Amino acid sequence: MKHLSGLDATFLHMETPEMPMHVGSLNVLDLPKGYKGDFYEDAKSFMASRIHLADVFTRKLALMPFDMSNPVWVEDDDIDLDYHVRHITLPKPGTNRQLQQYVARLHSSLIDRSRPMWEFYIIDGLKSGQVALYTKVHHAGIDGQAGVEVGKAIFDLEATGRVVKPPRSRPRGSGYQLGMAELATAALRNTAQQYVKLFKMAPAIARAIGGLAKPDEKAAEKDTAAAPKKFNLFAPRTSLNVSITNQRTFAGRTISLAETKYIAKHFGVSLNDVVMATVSGALRHYLADNNELPAKPLVAGVPVSLREAGDQTANNQASMILVSLATDITDPVQRLKAINASSTSSKSTMNRFKAVILDDFPTFAAPWLMSGIASMVGRSGIVNLLPPAANVAISNVAGAPFPMYFAGALVTCYYPVSIASHGTALNVTVQSYNGRMDYGLIACRRAVPDITEIGDYMLAEHKLLMELTQKHPAATGAAPAPVPAKMAEDPSDEAAPTPAPVAAKKKPAARKKAPVKAAVKKAPIKVAPKPPARKAAPAKRSGTPRAAAA
16 A cells, blocks of 8 residues: 555545546547547557556555545556546537537546546547547646656557556455555554654754745846736735636647747746746736736746656645736736746745655644535635635646657647636646647636637737747847747647637637737638738737737
C-alpha cells in the first residue's frame, strides 16, 4: 500500500458533486490511411497492453476506518477494461462544437472511487471521419506534469508503436479490500511519520518566514516600473466568482507556439507571461461587453510546480501564486509588462519558500472535516458573499514538441480539460504540443454560458500582440527573432474536425473581422481576397482585432 500525501488527499476531501476534482484531455486523432477496423476495440486492446506502465491505471483507494486518516493506494488485480475504456458515437452532423459540448458533459460526472480512478472515451461520428480520445483521471493521483509522464506510457512516437514488455505475473490477492486492523495500524504509523517530518522542517520554515523581512536582491535588480503600485489582498468580484453547479461548458482554441515564443522574446518576457496576457485581454473584452469590467485588476491563480527535475512520480507536487492580470491597463504592451512584473515578484517570493513547502502534512480526522467544510461552502452560498482570492485559474503545461500516436492514430491536438471550482468558475489550462499552444477552457455553464466568446477573444488578443511586435522595438538584450512564416495559419485550429462553428457565427458581423479569423479558422474561404488584404495588414490593422473583438 502507498499513503496519499496530504496534498493528494485534499483533492479527494474537497470533491463534491458540484465540484468534481478530476483532470483530463481531449485529443482528435487521424486514423491510419485506409483504416477499416474497429478503432474502439483496437484502443481497448492497446490499453490492455499498456496499463501496467503507469501506476494510475492499476491502483485504487482503500479508505481508512471511520475516515480518521487519508486513504491509501492499493493494487487492483481485477481491472474491467470494458468499464474504463468506453465508446460514444456523436449524433449527426458530428461538428467540433458537438464534440466539445459532449466532453463538457462527460467531465461533469464524478469518477467511481471503488475502481482505479480513470476513464477513457473513444468518440466517433465526427463529420471529418476522425475519432476523438477524451481522458479523465482523478487529480488525487496526478498533477499536470505527472500527467505528461502518464501520456508517455500510452502514446508512441511512431504509428507502428513500440514493443512493450508484458507485466510480470503476480499472485492475485485473496481479499477485495485490506483488513480494518491493517489499515488502522498503517494510518497511525503514517500520521506519526508526518509529525516527525513536520518537526524536522520547523527550523527551515521559521527561517523562510523570517527571510520575508529581507529584500530579495534578485527581485530588486529587476525593473519593476511596470508593476502594480500595490497588490490588493483580495481580487475584485465578478460573475466568474460564484458558487458553481455540476454543469460544465468547454471550448478549445489553438495558437502557434512559435508566435507565442516570438512575442515573449520580442518584449523580453516569459512565454507564460504571454499566455496570461492573452487570457487577460480576452477577459477584459468579455467583461466589458456586459459593463462588468472592474476598476481593480483581475487576479489569476497560477499553479507552480515544486517537482524536481527528473521526478516522474504520479502524485501532486505543486503550489500556487497570485498574479495580477493588469486588466485596468488599456495598452496591451503595458499590460503585458505589468503582468511580467507581477509574475516575477510572485515567483521570487515562492522561490524563497519552495524548499519548505509541504506536500505532505498531518491529516488526522481531515477526511470528514474537510469534506464537511467543502459541502457547506458549496451549498451555503457563502462564496457569493466573500471576496475572491483569484478571479480565474490559469495553468501552462509543457508537453511533447513532436507528433505522437495513440493505437496507431496520429494525435493532432492536446487540449487540457481541468477543474472549475467554487469561487473560480473559469479555468484556462494550456498545453504545448508539436508546435501548438492548445488552450482548454472549462467553466461552470451557468456562470459562463458563452465560453466560446472568451476563446474567440483570446485569438483576437494574440493577433493584436503579434501586430504590435511590428510597431514596438525589441526589448533590450532580446535579439529580434524572425517573424514565423505562418501567422497562426494552422488549419486545424481548435482541433476542429470540421470548420469551427464559432468562426461561422462571427463571420456575418463585419468584413473587418476577417484578419482576426481568416488565418486561424476559415483559410480556404479567404483565398481569393487574401492578396489585397496582405498589403494593408501590417500598418493599417493594428487596432482591428480589438475593435472586432469589442
